[in-house]
Amino acid sequence: MNTGLRITAFAAALAATFGTAYGVGRVVDPVVADAPPAPHEKHADEPSADAGGDGGHESEPAGGLQISENGYTLDLATPHVTAGRRAELRFTVRDDQGKAVTAFKREHDKELHLIVASRDLTTYRHLHPTRAADGTWSTPVDLPRAGGYRVFADFTPAKKGAESLTLGADLAAGGTYRPATPPAPDRTASADGYQVELAGTLNPGKAGELKLKVSRDGRPVTDLQPYLGAYGHLVALRSGDLAYLHVHPNGEPGDGRTKPGPEISFTATAPSGGTYRLFLDFRHEGKVHTAAFTVRAGSAPAGRESAPAATEGHGDGHGH
Template sequence: MNVKQFLDQKKSRRALTAGAAAVLSLSLAACSSGGGDGMAGMHHGGASASAGASASAGDGMAGMDHGSGADATAASDGLSAEQGGYRLNSGQASLPAGSPTEYRFTVTGPDGKALTAFEPEQTKQMHFYAIRSDLSGFQHLHPQMAADGTWTAPLAALQPGDWRVYASFVPGAGSGKGNGLVLSRTVTVAGDAAEAPLPAAAASTTVDGYTVTVEGVLRAGTAGGLTVTVSRDGNPVADLQPYLETYAHLTAFHAGDQAFAHLHPESKATPDGRGGPMLAFHAELSKPGDWRLFLQFQTGGTLHTAELTLTVRG
């Protein structure tokens, strides 16, 4: 199938897409009414203050923590080291530049003790992210935990500058058990820091020979949908391999303050293990302005990370 044929098919599906969007709106409106769809523990921030009044309420994705009010909005951005009695702790305020390094941390629970019980979230007990203040240098890792609750994240070489690291997890014990959290801290990497300008907003980008196109308009604090299409050499790609239970993982960071959001996939990987070329995500980005998106997908056993800038309306 060439691109023209694919686009013709895509146009014919627009009516179906509109219907899917309506269903999505209804499902999101039911947030806090209970129920589940099997995507347990999926919460990475981005919820607005109106998302719900109870952190224990369900919205069709079990374990999603919405919180309430201004505190919930701030916490959902992932910019705090503490939320609901859980705290991200580390003795490392700085890291070396230019060579692989390790970041060690613990998460303490409401009882003040190191938490050692975590529930899997997209197959992992801990998702760890690092990004520089100019939104470059993105890393997404799945560190290992020692018996005492100490996590060690093996970071690739870092460039000098101010960085923020995030721990995304679902507590398996304590008052927040089953509710996803994103906590973060800042670290400094010594050396001459030359910040790169944020690339302009664009609908598509290329990585490792693959073209990734993102369609959809998001408004701050309002649930919306994005459609991602993957092609190669002008042809749609339909052999995406499962990665973290889905065919792509989409993370976003807000320009200026590094607020964090995870754009949730609409479906899990299918038993046949082949996905694409179109992938649907839903998102609620809390702030207007530019967000840097990082889409991770896998083909032929290789993980690719596509980057592009998306402007969210106020």
């Protein structure tokens, strides 16, 4: 067999091998690798791949972009699950010696806050995992759609001098992937019969106040219940790379100044310009509800009509 024929035969065999492997994968419901966000129109204020939106650099470090930081690593033992099926998510925080961390500082009523969000930011879970004596954390999770997700662990080690960290790791949910696009920016959102209105702007490199007003059936809700040490818990994620913003509540229940609604106030700083998703968790009548907003850093909230409840909110493992 001459050289040309040998190469042709080898290529044919290689193609047949990969074709067979693909077919088998389809039969056993393949795990979908981390997929990029659904294509969307590029906005002038969105960060580019190699620079932040504020003068070409990020004005404040964002969390969740690294799996390891300051000597600590998020060891995700469950890197993939199957969409639509309940699974046990397990992970460990390890120190620079590879040992499991077993002592954490309690913040907002928890030793560790766990967030799971889809790459397209249309599915969001705020989970409350439990820690075993050996340092292994676990929580049930049920993700509704196939695709790429990001797991965020927000914590502060109890070690003297340790700083608060947010580490991130990729999670894949197997199944048939269907791209989704977050709703357009809007100042109002609906959640389980509640309406939440957003006031204020998210500013790149500058702290600003965000106020969220909760109402139901057109009436202000004035008896919100404490949740994670405040009347609301707000998470902000940047579209594209899912940078995690640290958002701080203004006031707390019982301080003599903070009212239980209808407004909940937070202070936040965007690390750059761009499009962000805000997820507000609040408790009323014994249940936690999640309202989601799409905003652009540096721009006033737009729109007046309530946005559809497009974000998949709390799932299994969210203890109240």
